[in-house]
Amino acid sequence: xxxxxxxxxDKGIYCPAGDFYIDPWxxxxxxxxxxxxxxxxxxxxxxxxASAAAASVIRLRLGDIALDTVRFGEKRLLGGATVSFHxxxxxxxxxxxxxxxxxxxxxxxxxxxxxxxxxxxTFEPVRCHAFITECTFGLPVFSxxxxxxxxxxINAWWAGNAAEGRASILGAYSLGKAQRLLALLxxxxxxxxxxxxxxxxxxxxxxxxxxxxxxKHATPDLDVKAHPGAMVIAPPSALGSxxxxxxxxxxxxxxxxxxxxxxxxxxxxxxxxxxxxDHADWDELHMAIRETGAEKIFVTHGYTEIFARWLAxxxxxxxxxxxxxxxxxxxTPETGEDAx
Amino acid sequence: xKAFAQLFAAIDQxxxxxxxxxxxxxxxRSASEEDRLWTIALFSGRRPKRxxxxxxxxxxxxxxxxxxxxxxxxxxxxxxxxxxxxxLILPPPDAPSDHSLSHWINLLVDLxxxxxxxxxxxxxxxxxxxxxxxxxxFNKLITGGFRIGVSRKLMTRALAQATGQDEAALxxxxxxxxxxxxxxxxxxxxxxxxxxxxxxxxPFYLAYQLxxxxxxxxxxxxxxxxxxxxxxxxxxxLRGGTHHVWSRGEELMTDRFPEFAxxxxxLPPGHVFDGEIVAWDGAHPLPFNALQKRIGRKTVPKKLxxxxxxxxxxxxxxxxxxxxxxxxxxxxxxxxxxxxxxDLPPDxxxxxxxxxxxxxxxxxxxxxxxxxxxxxxxxMLKRRAAPYLAGxxxxxxxxxxxxxxxxxxxxxxxxxGHGRRxxxxxxxxxxxxxxxxxxxxxxxxxxLTDAEFNEITNWVRRNTLQRFxxxxxxxxxxxxxxxxxxxxxxxxxxxxxxxxxxxxxxxxRDKPAQEANTLDDLKAMLAAYGA
Numbered sequence: 001x002x003x004x005x006x007x008x009x010d011k012g013i014y015c016p017a018g019d020f021y022i023d024p025w026x027x028x029x030x031x032x033x034x035x036x037x038x039x040x041x042x043x044x045x046x047x048x049x050a051s052a053a054a055a056s057v058i059r060l061r062l063g064d065i066a067l068d069t070v071r072f073g074e075k076r077l078l079g080g081a082t083v084s085f086h087x088x089x090x091x092x093x094x095x096x097x098x099x100x101x102x103x104x105x106x107x108x109x110x111x112x113x114x115x116x117x118x119x120x121x122t123f124e125p126v127r128c129h130a131f132i133t134e135c136t137f138g139l140p141v142f143s144x145x146x147x148x149x150x151x152x153x154i155n156a157w158w159a160g161n162a163a164e165g166r167a168s169i170l171g172a173y174s175l176g177k178a179q180r181l182l183a184l185l186x187x188x189x190x191x192x193x194x195x196x197x198x199x200x201x202x203x204x205x206x207x208x209x210x211x212x213x214x215x216k217h218a219t220p221d222l223d224v225k226a227h228p229g230a231m232v233i234a235p236p237s238a239l240g241s242x243x244x245x246x247x248x249x250x251x252x253x254x255x256x257x258x259x260x261x262x263x264x265x266x267x268x269x270x271x272x273x274x275x276x277x278d279h280a281d282w283d284e285l286h287m288a289i290r291e292t293g294a295e296k297i298f299v300t301h302g303y304t305e306i307f308a309r310w311l312a313x314x315x316x317x318x319x320x321x322x323x324x325x326x327x328x329x330x331x332t333p334e335t336g337e338d339a340x
Numbered sequence: 341x342k343a344f345a346q347l348f349a350a351i352d353q354x355x356x357x358x359x360x361x362x363x364x365x366x367x368x369r370s371a372s373e374e375d376r377l378w379t380i381a382l383f384s385g386r387r388p389k390r391x392x393x394x395x396x397x398x399x400x401x402x403x404x405x406x407x408x409x410x411x412x413x414x415x416x417x418x419x420x421x422x423x424x425x426x427x428l429i430l431p432p433p434d435a436p437s438d439h440s441l442s443h444w445i446n447l448l449v450d451l452x453x454x455x456x457x458x459x460x461x462x463x464x465x466x467x468x469x470x471x472x473x474x475x476x477x478f479n480k481l482i483t484g485g486f487r488i489g490v491s492r493k494l495m496t497r498a499l500a501q502a503t504g505q506d507e508a509a510l511x512x513x514x515x516x517x518x519x520x521x522x523x524x525x526x527x528x529x530x531x532x533x534x535x536x537x538x539x540x541x542x543p544f545y546l547a548y549q550l551x552x553x554x555x556x557x558x559x560x561x562x563x564x565x566x567x568x569x570x571x572x573x574x575x576x577x578l579r580g581g582t583h584h585v586w587s588r589g590e591e592l593m594t595d596r597f598p599e600f601a602x603x604x605x606x607l608p609p610g611h612v613f614d615g616e617i618v619a620w621d622g623a624h625p626l627p628f629n630a631l632q633k634r635i636g637r638k639t640v641p642k643k644l645x646x647x648x649x650x651x652x653x654x655x656x657x658x659x660x661x662x663x664x665x666x667x668x669x670x671x672x673x674x675x676x677x678x679x680x681x682x683d684l685p686p687d688x689x690x691x692x693x694x695x696x697x698x699x700x701x702x703x704x705x706x707x708x709x710x711x712x713x714x715x716x717x718x719x720m721l722k723r724r725a726a727p728y729l730a731g732x733x734x735x736x737x738x739x740x741x742x743x744x745x746x747x748x749x750x751x752x753x754x755x756x757g758h759g760r761r762x763x764x765x766x767x768x769x770x771x772x773x774x775x776x777x778x779x780x781x782x783x784x785x786x787x788l789t790d791a792e793f794n795e796i797t798n799w800v801r802r803n804t805l806q807r808f809x810x811x812x813x814x815x816x817x818x819x820x821x822x823x824x825x826x827x828x829x830x831x832x833x834x835x836x837x838x839x840x841x842x843x844x845x846x847x848x849r850d851k852p853a854q855e856a857n858t859l860d861d862l863k864a865m866l867a868a869y870g871a
Contacts, residue, residue, distance in 0.1 A: 139415045140407055141428035260428065262352070263420040263762035266489075267790070272353055306414045313408065 005081070005099050005106040005130065008298075008322050013108060013132065017101040018081030020049075022108050032083065034110025035094035036061055036175055049076070051085040053121065054093030056204045057175060072121065088112035089123030090278050091176030092210055098126050106130040107292060111301070113277065114284040117147060119183045119210060120176075125291035132298040132321065133289060136279045137257050138307035144257070144281045150274055151184035157253060157272055162190045162229025167250040171236035171270065174198045176278055178233050179205055181255055182212050191227040193218040195234035195243070224248065239270060257281070289316070343371055344379070344441040345473040351489055360490060361498045368502035373525035374442040380528075381520050382486045383495040385590070391451035392459055394422055394483055400460055401426040404467060417810050420762020423479030427472050437469035442520075444478055449521070493731055503529060508543075511730050516540035517592055538579040541586040542612060542658050542666065543730035547720060547737035554701045554740065557721065564674065564724055565696040565704055566655055567716035568739055570628045570826065570840075571618035572635070576652055576690070578604060578611045579662075585617075593617075596638060597650050599689040606684055610662035613677070614728075615654035615693060625653075625715045627870075628840060629828045653693040654681065655720075658728055666728035670736075673728065711742050712869055717825060718742045744823035744841075745865060747857040748848055751818045752778055754800045755811050757785070765797045765812075768844075770822055772835070774859040778816055781835035781862060787823070787844035796847075819848040819856050827862070827870045835859060837866050 007014050012024030020030040027044035034040050034050075036057040041050075043062050050058055052069040059067065070076050072095070075084050080102070085095035090111040097108045105128040112134065116122045154170070161168045172178040174197040182202070185192060192215045194202065199217040206212055216222070218232065224247055238244055239252050252270040257277025259265050265273035280288060289297060289311070299308050300321035311318035350363035368376055381387070402412045407429065419425040447466065451459050470478055480486055496514065500507040513528060517539055550557075557563060573588040583603050585593045594600070597617065619626035619634065630648040634640065657677040658666050665673055674695070681692045696719070698704040708719045718741035726736035749770035757766035767785050771778035788796070799818070806813040826840035 139418060140405065140411060141415050141419055141425060143428075261419055261762065262424055263758075265352075267761070267764075269355060271355060303414075303418070306411070310411060 005101045005104050006108070006132070013321075015078075015081050015099055015101070018078035018083065018099070020078055020081075020083075021045075022097055022099075023110065030078075032097055033058060034088065034097060034108065035091055037091070037111070040110065049078075049083075051093055051095045053208070054095065056208055057093060057201065060200065060204050061175075072124075086124045086126050087121035089114060089116070089120055092120040092179065092205055092208070094120065094176075096124075096126060098128065104129055106132065107294075109133045109288070111136070111279055112288065113280050114288060115144070115147060117180050117183075117278075119180050123288070125288065127293045129294055130296040130298065131289060131292045131294040132300060133285065134279065135285055135299045135302035135304060135307040137277065137281055138285055138299070138303045138310075140282050142257060142260055142277075142281045143283060144260075144275060144277055147184070147276070150255075150276045154181070154184065154253070154255070154274055155186045155189060157251070158185070158229075158231050159189050161251045165228065165249065167224075167230050167232055167247040169232040169234060169239060169244055169247060169250050169252045171239045171252070171254045171268075172198075172233055172256075174235050175201045177255060177276075178202075178235075179210065179212060180276070180278065181233060182215065185213060185231060187213045190229040190231060191216060193222070193227060193230045193232045193247075195232070195238055197235050198233050236268075341441055341444060341470060341474045341477065342438050343367065344375065345471075345477060347379075348473065348477060348488060357494060361494055361501065364490065364495060364498035365501040368499055372440060372442065374520070375440055377520040377523070377525050377528065378442055378445050380495065380499065380514065382481075383490050384492050384514055385486075386519055387484050387486060388445050388448045388481065389452050390482065390484065391448050391454075392463060392482060396460070397422065397426060397463070397479065397482065400463055401430060401467075404464060405429045405431060417756050418763060420756075420758045423483050424476050426479050427476035430467055430475060433471055434468040436471065439469070445481060445520075448481060499529070505529075508730055511543045512540070515543060515590060538582060539577060539584040539592070541575040541577055541584070541590070542614075542664075542728075544573065544575070544588050544614070545729045545737060546588075546732040547739045548732065548734050550721065550738040550740040554704065554721065557738070560698060560700055560704070562724055564670070564722050565698060565707070566693050566720045566722070567696070567711065567714055568718045568720045568741060569616040569618050569625055569653055569693070570715070570717045571616040571625065571631055571653070574615065574617040574652060575658070576600060576603065576613040576615070576654070577659075578607055578613075579609050581609055596634065596640070598640065598645070599650050600652070602688070603690055606688055606690070607680065608661075610659060611657065611680070612659035613652060613654040613690070614656035614658055615652045617650050617652055619648040620651045627715065627828055628826065629830070629838070649689075651689045651691060653691055655693040656728060668727065669725045670722050670728070671724040708740060708742065741825075744825055744845070745827065745869065746821050746823045746845055747772065747862060747865075748819050748851055748855070749782070749822050750778055750816045750853045750856045751814060751820060752780060752816050753811050754796075754814055761793070764793050765800045766793050768820075770820065771816070772857050772859045772862055773854075779835050779859050781833065781837060781859070782822060782824070782839045782842045784820075784822055784842045784844050788847065792847055816853050819851040819853055821845040821848055827866050829866060829870055835862065837862060837870070 011021060011026040011028055013022040020032055021028045022032045023034055023040040024031050025042060029046040031045040032049045035054050041058050048065050048067040050069055052071050055067060055069045070085055072085055072087055075082050082100040084098045086098060088094040088096045088110050090113060094110060096110055099106050107126050107128040112123055114123050158168045172181050178198040192213060194215045194217055202212055202215060232247055253272040253274060254268050254270040255274040255276040257279055259273030259275045295317055297311055297316045297318045298321045304320040308318040308320050347363055347367045351360045354360055398412055399409060402409045416422055416425045451462055466478055467475055496511050497507055500510050575586045577584040581604060583600055585597055585600055587593050619630040626648060633644060634648055654677060657673045660676055678692050696707060711718050721738040721740055723736040749772055751768045752771045753769035754765040755767040757764055769780050769783050771780045800812060800814055803815040804812045805815060822842050823845035824839040824842040828838050830838035
């Protein structure tokens with residue numbers, strides 16, 4: 001077998017043939033970025049390469065950086081490596097990165113989910129020899145119900161609150177989850193208000209052509225009383241804050257894969273937990289791995305040791321990606337904005 | 341199970357007491373009498389006898405889900421609840437059914453008579469007939485600890501709303517040694533004049549911790565002080581020529597403490613005493629670990645009866661001559677108690693807990709400072725004019741405990757919590773220095789904020805040295821102030837001592853590990869305060 005296409009260094013995943021890193025966590029000369037979440041797109045790199053669909057959001061978050069873009073599927077030669085970006089279905093613009101060196105193909109999944117959500121580009125299986133996969137929810141207790149069922153639950157909760165004169169405040173990360181929720185809401189129920197962090201991202205994604213319903217930025221001078229029965233979308237950190245109290249009587253909710261666990265639901269202290277994740281569940285992880293045709297699997301982000309052990313029993317050559325923190329295998333709902 | 345599952349969902353989805361109470365009251369109005377009765381039983385800590393072990397449950401669930409057992413075992417600490425873990429991994433139901441709560445409970449009751457193979461078949465069939473919430477609740481019925489955010493008090497209030505009966509009267513009816521198999525809704529709740537059975541205790545009145553200065557309670561002459569003993573709160577019920585001993589958790593402890601069998605020889609029936617059960621050396625209480633040896637034993641060997649005899653230090657009289665006198669002022673109840681116990685022989689297993697006289701709060705504070713010498717934890721303050729209330733109510737009873745003892749210790753092991761704290765490292769083992777060695781001496785789980793637990797959880801991940809199953813050995817860097825109520829010798833522990841009620845008073849971010857306390861410091865405390 002030929003030399004490794006990608007290696008694991010203390011700065012992140014590195015391609016010696018192309019002299020670049022993928023989603024590195026320390027400053028490097030050249031970084032390929034799967035998507036705009038903060039634990040993947042970090043400031044301080046010399047040059048960036050990302051999918052065209054992810055570019056605006058990355059610029060919104062990292063400012064004036066040297067960012068080059070490619071279309072999904074477009075091949076780019078970097079040194080001795082050919083790279084291309086393929087939809088990961090995690091958030092709008094998110095990509096898997098395919099790296100080919102001398103006929104050997106490795107794919108870095110970034111974060112991903114398989115089920116189409118109607119907003120972001122649907123995950124595309126990419127055949128490869130080695131697959132580096134996230135496994136945030138790599139335990140059999142995690143399985144997601146169809147999105148339309150969760151959407152119906154959320155809309156019923158909103159309608160019920162509106163009928164009783166309460167606002168509905170839904171906590172969701174400002175990039176990705178917030179827009180996915182917006183696209184699921186039934187605007188006939190009432191007005192939709194947003195936190196500033198959510199509205200900034202909305203503006204960028206709308207300009208790119210993603211279809212989002214009408215929203216109103218809940219600025220400090222907004223007359224809350226003029227918007228009875230509103231749905232308010234805000235980052236989870238805003239729940240229970242002074243900012244949230246201005247909406248008067250309200251029911252609070254959280255939408256995340258972690259809401260599958262009752263302990264986490266209760267710890268968050270929200271009234272309702274909706275099980276809606278932008279990551280693959282247990283079955284989806286297996287489907288994704290199978291469809292790559294890869295025999296060599298590297299796992300990262302999540303219950304890595306358990307998942308690798310399980311994959312080994314299924315006949316894969318599975319290894320844990322060594323990471324900065326020695327053992328992120330139990331990434332929790334408390335860490336990372338996209339661990340949701 | 342659907343109605344009960346809906347009730348559970350309504351309770352689980354709200355953090356507001358009023359919403360939970362209303363949901364439960366609705367359920368009490370609409371459910372069958374048998375389901376109502378079991379619901380009351382579950383929310384007052386009564387459950388069907390365990391029919392299968394949790395090990396069997398794990399194995400059967402793994403088999404049904406087509407997963408290796410180790411993967412189920414690894415998932416459990418992440419979820420933090422076995423009943424829930426199993427509900428989450430099982431494949432969707434084959435044959436959904438809608439049996440009642442009582443149906444499933446009766447199935448479990450019958451199961452305890454069945455053979456091994458029949459048990460497994462029944463459990464697998466049950467899982468196949470229940471949806472995810474139904475399975476979770478069914479599993480909870482088996483594993484016990486039915487805590488889903490409904491306190492006994494909340495349940496009683498909902499029952500009062502649903503039946504129109506008085507809450508305190510209902511609380512009294514629900515006390516005692518009943519199960520849905522030994523009573524009916526009619527007898528327990530609906531009968532107009534319940535013939536109180538002879539064993540039934542009264543709901544305990546519980547004190548609050550005094551956090552402000554006692555001066556704020558007002559005039560000293562309105563109050564009576566007593567020692568706060570470190571024993572087990574208990575009620576001694578004398579009725580119809582027999583006696584019953586109840587713990588605060590409503591556990592019947594009559595057989596555990598045979599000493600009280602003599603009490604009906606000294607005192608007439610129709611009396612109920614509230615007090616503290618302590619191990620007694622003839623003049624003083626023995627340290628709590630002497631009593632602890634008695635607590636676990638259902639039958640007591642003779643030697644233990646001799647080494648650690650118990651008595652009740654009585655401090656209240658709830659029933660006198662067959663009359664409930666809880667609404668009389670404390671001073672009057674106490675006077676009747678003292679009069680009743682005045683002529684008892686010195687070796688009787690019942691004595692009045694002595695009242696402490698004081699003229700002003702300052703003098704009482706000096707008395708409190710001597711509590712450890714009396715083998716007490718501090719003082720109780722009781723308003724002389726107050727009736728005996730039910731449950732924890734603020735205002736008339738206060739515990740004024742001694743300031744806890746404390747040491748600074750180094751965290752050396754960490755483990756994840758359960759339930760609400762699943763996925764967070766919350767259970768820690770602490771050590772003190774013995775030369776260059778760190779000797780573990782206590783565990784502690786509480787006292788920090790969620791934010792601190794989050795921070796420590798991240799730290800533990802980055803600073804794990806070794807793993808032993810769920811336990812992680814961490815770099816000996818973090819120092820915590822450990823507060824505790826007492827210290828006792830313990831040959832079972834490597835450190836040779838054991839703490840009572842240890843908890844984390846604060847995270848000493850300012851202290852390097854080298855400056856934590858030593859084992860010698862702890863031994864000095866043991867010499868000063870240990871018995």
